[in-house]
Amino acid sequence: MKTAYQKCIEACQKCLVDCQNCLIEMAGKSSMNDCPKCCVECIDACLVSIKMMSADSEHAAAYCKLCAEICEWCAEQCSQHDHEHCQICAESCRQCAEECRKMAA
Template sequence: MSLLSDEMQRCITDCLACYRTCLSMAMGHCLEVGGEHTKPAHFRLMMACAEICRTSAHFMLIGTPHHRHTCRECAEICEECAKDCERIGDMEDCVQACRTCAESCRRMAN
């Protein structure tokens, strides 16, 4: 029997999906397309988003109550990343993954 609630398991899944999506989009799509996709501010934001998603999932998996802090920050960064990816365009997978993760993380932060 798992010690993690269904909601926390869902958030871990959403965080890891967002991590995977942001990292693969940045390293694949963005680097291939160039232009706005590889401008430093956007690219750094995508890397920050991937890393905070991975960290939040890790904190939940190890069972530390500090996941509330990382999840709060994760939700904020994911929202920012979703908006920037939407602004640039042609990154719908990333936008959706970020929004889903932000929603899950907001619930876990409370």
């Protein structure tokens, strides 16, 4: 089980951490889009996906598909900001979305 999900779990973990950092860094800053709101949703989506994959749930693929959609949305939002933490978050979201799409396939 571990090897089948390992890359996706690691991508979700990194995305969760980078989204959390982006969320904290954006506290008190104004935003012209859905950053940092998307980070909140992305953190939850990654957490649930990690839990489902860790449990080898029959629903893991469905959660990963949704997680990929949320990560793609978050990457789009955060990439519009010049802040380094937003750019790091956007890249982690893109990588997570890619791994989640593979898992959902």
